[in-house]
Structures are given as structure tokens and as C-alpha cells.
Amino acid sequence: MRTEKDSMGERQLPDDVYYGIQTLRATENFPISGIKPLPTYVDACILIKKAAAIAHGKLNCIPQDVSGAIVQAADEILKGKLRDQFVVDIYQAGAGTSHHMNVNEVLANRALEILGDAKGNYQRVNPNDHVNYGQSTNDVIPTAIRLGSLLALEHTLYPALKATISTLEEKATEFQDIVKSGRTHLQDAVPVRLGETFRAWAQIYRDHLHRLETAAKDLQQLGIGGSATGTGLNTHPQYREEVVNHLSEFMGVSLSSAPHLMAAMQSLSPFVNVSGALRNIAQDCVKISHDLRLMDSGPKTGLKEIELPPVQPGSSIMPGKYNPVIAEMTSMVSFQVMGYDSAIALAAQGGQLELNVMMPLVAYDLIHSIEILGNTLQTLTDRCLKEIQPRRDRCQNYAEASLALVTALNPHIGYLNAAALAKESLETGKSLRELVLEKNLMTEEALAQVLNLEDMSQQQ
Structure with missing residues (x-):
């Protein structure tokens, strides 16, 4: 076990975990869903921390060796390491401070290891002062x-x-x-x-x-x-x-x-x-x-x-x-x-x-x-x-049997006559073709042209 300290006091954590005291408090405060942050969301947070570390190292806001260690830790996580260390429930402190500190603490502790120091010894690499330099959850x-x-x-x-x-x-x-x-x-x-x-x-x-x-x-x-x-x-x-x-x-x-x-x-x-x-x-x-x-x-x-x-x-x-x-x-x-x-x-x-x-x-x-x-x-x-x-076969049968084919007859026999044909077809079981020819409403040749399924279904 190791002892870490924050503004609220001291707590002990297993020495093999990379998150710190603020993450521990968050896991105790929010036992809500058991759902952990999405890997893609973790990647996005790590990319921000990597970019910030590079920028702050270049601008001499944090020591060069600390910048390099944070970047190396970020790259390791992006390649799949330490993914089980992001443990805060998705329903958590407003704005996301709990998850944010989880990210800061994991990066800080891995950076400390890279520099040959012990996890939790935040004098050299601090989650807030170095990993989070110039940043806010907000x-x-x-x-x-x-x-x-x-x-x-x-x-x-x-x-x-x-x-x-x-x-x-x-x-x-x-x-x-x-x-x-x-x-x-x-x-x-x-x-x-x-x-x-x-x-x-x-x-x-x-x-x-x-x-x-x-x-x-x-x-x-x-x-x-x-x-x-x-x-x-x-x-x-x-x-x-x-x-x-x-x-x-x-x-x-x-x-x-x-x-x-x-x-x-x-x-x-x-x-x-x-x-x-x-x-x-x-x-x-x-x-x-x-x-x-x-x-x-x-x-x-x-x-x-x-x-x-x-x-x-x-x-x-x-x-x-x-x-x-x-x-x-x-x-x-x-x-x-x-x-x-x-x-x-x-x-x-x-x-x-x-x-x-x-x-x-x-x-x-x-x-x-x-x-x-x-x-x-x-x-x-x-x-x-x-x-x-x-x-x-099904498509063809339904197309030929559809009463809506009568729509194509509208310009030739009128809407009301066409509606009467549809009703009679439904009642008698006779096809529209049979009824049109039976009533001498159109010639067989003209009817075949009007009720051509291929032409009717073609995009105009």
C-alpha cells in the first residue's frame, strides 16, 4: 500500500494501481452504474494531455524531462496499456472532474515510474501542477x-x-x-x-x-x-x-x-x-x-x-x-x-x-x-x-394482382369508372384486364400498352 494526500486528508491505495487519491474518492462516491468511460473518450483525453505536455515543455512551463515522461506515458496508454486504470463511473461529479483527475493521476504516476520515482510521490510529477498545467476540467x-x-x-x-x-x-x-x-x-x-x-x-x-x-x-x-x-x-x-x-x-x-x-x-x-x-x-x-x-x-x-x-x-x-x-x-x-x-x-x-x-x-x-x-x-x-x-415470383404475382393498376386507366376511362372497376374486381375476383375487355372499355392492344408493368414502374 501507499499513502497519498489531497486537500481533504490522507488515504491509502494499493501500490499497484496508477490512479490516485482523488480517483479513489470518486469510486466511493459514485457506485452508480458500473459503466466505465468509453475507450474512445479516454483516447481523446489522453491526446489532449499529450498535446498539452508537448506544448508546455516547448514553452518551458514544465521541466523537459517531466514533459517527455508524460508524453511517453500517454503514448503507452494510446497503445493499449493501463486501460483498466480508468475506473470512475460515467455518472459522476459535475463537468467531469472525477474522470479528469483519474486521467491526470494515471499519467502522473506512470510518468514517475518512467523517471525512476515511486508512484504517489507527486513532488516531481504532480497530477495538478504538471499533467494539468494551464488546464481545467472546464x-x-x-x-x-x-x-x-x-x-x-x-x-x-x-x-x-x-x-x-x-x-x-x-x-x-x-x-x-x-x-x-x-x-x-x-x-x-x-x-x-x-x-x-x-x-x-x-x-x-x-x-x-x-x-x-x-x-x-x-x-x-x-x-x-x-x-x-x-x-x-x-x-x-x-x-x-x-x-x-x-x-x-x-x-x-x-x-x-x-x-x-x-x-x-x-x-x-x-x-x-x-x-x-x-x-x-x-x-x-x-x-x-x-x-x-x-x-x-x-x-x-x-x-x-x-x-x-x-x-x-x-x-x-x-x-x-x-x-x-x-x-x-x-x-x-x-x-x-x-x-x-x-x-x-x-x-x-x-x-x-x-x-x-x-x-x-x-x-x-x-x-x-x-x-x-x-x-x-x-x-x-x-x-x-x-x-x-x-x-x-412473389414480386411479379403481387404486381399483377394489385388493384392499384387501375390507376393507369384513369386517363382512358375516368377516375369514377376506374374506381367502379376496382370494386367489381375485388367483389368478383375477376382481373382488371378481364373486366375492361368484357365491358369493351378499351381494345386488347391498347390495354396491354396501358397495363405494361415494366413501363408503369419505370422512373419517369
């Missing part, structure tokens, strides 16, 4: 949320959205010659191409990708350097520019300093904007996953216009049953993303005066939304969309 955490969200977008959601769009376009081309019945209000509508159904979905996701990329541009403006209230107290005049430049290099993204640091600290609107774009994607994910389930319904008593790939047995009691489980999972994750969006919106209005203290909630909910939505779309693409097979 500018570090909102910056970490921005960076963590950008990392999650680049590594998870953007690639998944692009893969989904590409696969849907491929299926659209593959299915372009298949005519099926359209449906509005879940009732018969005029024919459509199965390929165009998939192409429409591709366009929906393409539009969402554009909206998300536009919303995410706000995340590239950083409030780091604002210190406690946005005034930059205790920061070197060149620090802000230096740290932003280093972070841009680490991220591979063009970052900039926010035009007003106090505004960047107080308002969480960039996170609400991105979350809204995620909610928007999730809503269409639900719609499309429900469409897939309806079109695959059956196999004997449903639509069964397409076949989703069976990926696991579907029932514990009914043999031979296969359920659209990937589509079902997609809806569940989408509902969770929508719930997170509501929580983020509430948290964003929960600040007062110079700070919004609800940032830990936003940090988890926003980054988690991005990552689970990205993982979901990638899974939907790989384990469902790529292997969808059409049921050409």
Missing part, C-alpha cells in the same frame, strides 16, 4: 467530447454509412429488372421496381451522411485554453495555438480555436446538433429495418418478396423458424440512440452561468451513440443487406 472535457466524437465518426460511423450506401446501390442494380407492387398505407399501390426501393434507401443514407458531416464541422472548433471560465487564466499566451496545432496533427483533422472560449465552454449546442443528426439517421434505420421485415414476412403467410439471410435459429420451440434478427437489432439500437438524443438535449439546457456541469452524461451518450450506430449499420450491411435474395 475546457478539457468539452474538448475531449469533441475529439472523441470525431474519432468515433471517422473510425466507426462514416465507414459504416459508406459501406451501407455502396451495398444498397449494388443491390439496386442487381434488382432493377424486378417489378413489385408498391404499397401506401399498407394497401396496394402502383408498381415499383425492387431495385428502386433499394436505391431510394441508398439515397436516404447518402443524405444523412451529408447532414452528419455538416453537423460535425462544429466539433472542429475547440475551447481548449479557456481554463476555468473561458478567460484563459494561468495559461501561456502561446499555449492555445500550440495545443490546437498538436491536436490537429494527432487527429489528422484541421482543428481551430473557438472564436470565443467562454461560449465554447457554456454551450453544448454542437453536441446537440450532431446528436440530432444521429437521431435522424436512427429514425430512418427503424423505417428501413421494418420495411425489410415486412418484405421478408412469411414464409407462407406473409409478403415474402425478399429473403433475408438466416443467421441463427429463430425459436426455442418452433423448429425450422428463422427470424429477421439483424433488422430487429437495428431497430433496438436506433431506439437507444433516440433515447440518448433526448438525454443530451436535456443535459445541454442544464448548465448555469459559466459552465454546463452535465458534460459527463453527454460525453458517454454522444460517443456511445456514434459507435453503436456505426457498429449496427456495419452489421446490418455485412450480415443482412449483402445476402438478400429476391423472390421474383
Whole structure:
């Protein structure tokens, strides 16, 4: 065991842990969910500390050897070491001070080891005076949320959205010659191409990708350097520019300093904007996953216009049953993303005066939304969309049997006559073709041209 001291007194910690006394207090104060910080969020915090250490070493704000040791410790963590040392529950002290000090203490103690000193001997490397030099929870955490969200977008959601769009376009081309019945209000509508159904979905996701990329541009403006209230107290005049430049290099993204640091600290609107774009994607994910389930319904008593790939047995009691489980999972994750969006919106209005203290909630909910939505779309693409097979016979039969074909007769026999034909067809079981010819409303040649399914379903 080792003894550490803070402003409240002394506590003992196991000598093998790298966090310190303030982290210990936080674990005791917040035994709430058992959920630890997301790895992507930890990465974002460590990148900030690495950039700050480099900047402060260059500006002679902290000793060169301390700067180097903090940077080495940061690089080790970014490569996967000490990941089990970030232990504070996601529901914690306002603004994220508990997690922030967890990061500072782990880096300080590992830096002490690197310098040949003992963990907890904070004279040489102090979590507050060296690792956190020129910084505050109040500018570090909102910056970490921005960076963590950008990392999650680049590594998870953007690639998944692009893969989904590409696969849907491929299926659209593959299915372009298949005519099926359209449906509005879940009732018969005029024919459509199965390929165009998939192409429409591709366009929906393409539009969402554009909206998300536009919303995410706000995340590239950083409030780091604002210190406690946005005034930059205790920061070197060149620090802000230096740290932003280093972070841009680490991220591979063009970052900039926010035009007003106090505004960047107080308002969480960039996170609400991105979350809204995620909610928007999730809503269409639900719609499309429900469409897939309806079109695959059956196999004997449903639509069964397409076949989703069976990926696991579907029932514990009914043999031979296969359920659209990937589509079902997609809806569940989408509902969770929508719930997170509501929580983020509430948290964003929960600040007062110079700070919004609800940032830990936003940090988890926003980054988690991005990552689970990205993982979901990638899974939907790989384990469902790529292997969808059409049921050409079903599609053709439904298209030919649809009462909505009568719509094409409107210009030739009038709306009311067409409606009467539809009613009679439904009552007698006779096809529209039979009734039109039986009543001598059109010639067989003209009727064949008007009720040509391929022409009717072609994009005008």
C-alpha cells in the first residue's frame, strides 16, 4: 500500500494501481452504474494531455524531462496499456472532474515510474501542477467530447454509412429488372421496381451522411485554453495555438480555436446538433429495418418478396423458424440512440452561468451513440443487406394482382369508372384486364400498352 494526500486528508491505495487519491474518492462516491468511460473518450483525453505536455515543455512551463515522461506515458496508454486504470463511473461529479483527475493521476504516476520515482510521490510529477498545467476540467472535457466524437465518426460511423450506401446501390442494380407492387398505407399501390426501393434507401443514407458531416464541422472548433471560465487564466499566451496545432496533427483533422472560449465552454449546442443528426439517421434505420421485415414476412403467410439471410435459429420451440434478427437489432439500437438524443438535449439546457456541469452524461451518450450506430449499420450491411435474395415470383404475382393498376386507366376511362372497376374486381375476383375487355372499355392492344408493368414502374 501507499499513502497519498489531497486537500481533504490522507488515504491509502494499493501500490499497484496508477490512479490516485482523488480517483479513489470518486469510486466511493459514485457506485452508480458500473459503466466505465468509453475507450474512445479516454483516447481523446489522453491526446489532449499529450498535446498539452508537448506544448508546455516547448514553452518551458514544465521541466523537459517531466514533459517527455508524460508524453511517453500517454503514448503507452494510446497503445493499449493501463486501460483498466480508468475506473470512475460515467455518472459522476459535475463537468467531469472525477474522470479528469483519474486521467491526470494515471499519467502522473506512470510518468514517475518512467523517471525512476515511486508512484504517489507527486513532488516531481504532480497530477495538478504538471499533467494539468494551464488546464481545467472546464475546457478539457468539452474538448475531449469533441475529439472523441470525431474519432468515433471517422473510425466507426462514416465507414459504416459508406459501406451501407455502396451495398444498397449494388443491390439496386442487381434488382432493377424486378417489378413489385408498391404499397401506401399498407394497401396496394402502383408498381415499383425492387431495385428502386433499394436505391431510394441508398439515397436516404447518402443524405444523412451529408447532414452528419455538416453537423460535425462544429466539433472542429475547440475551447481548449479557456481554463476555468473561458478567460484563459494561468495559461501561456502561446499555449492555445500550440495545443490546437498538436491536436490537429494527432487527429489528422484541421482543428481551430473557438472564436470565443467562454461560449465554447457554456454551450453544448454542437453536441446537440450532431446528436440530432444521429437521431435522424436512427429514425430512418427503424423505417428501413421494418420495411425489410415486412418484405421478408412469411414464409407462407406473409409478403415474402425478399429473403433475408438466416443467421441463427429463430425459436426455442418452433423448429425450422428463422427470424429477421439483424433488422430487429437495428431497430433496438436506433431506439437507444433516440433515447440518448433526448438525454443530451436535456443535459445541454442544464448548465448555469459559466459552465454546463452535465458534460459527463453527454460525453458517454454522444460517443456511445456514434459507435453503436456505426457498429449496427456495419452489421446490418455485412450480415443482412449483402445476402438478400429476391423472390421474383412473389414480386411479379403481387404486381399483377394489385388493384392499384387501375390507376393507369384513369386517363382512358375516368377516375369514377376506374374506381367502379376496382370494386367489381375485388367483389368478383375477376382481373382488371378481364373486366375492361368484357365491358369493351378499351381494345386488347391498347390495354396491354396501358397495363405494361415494366413501363408503369419505370422512373419517369
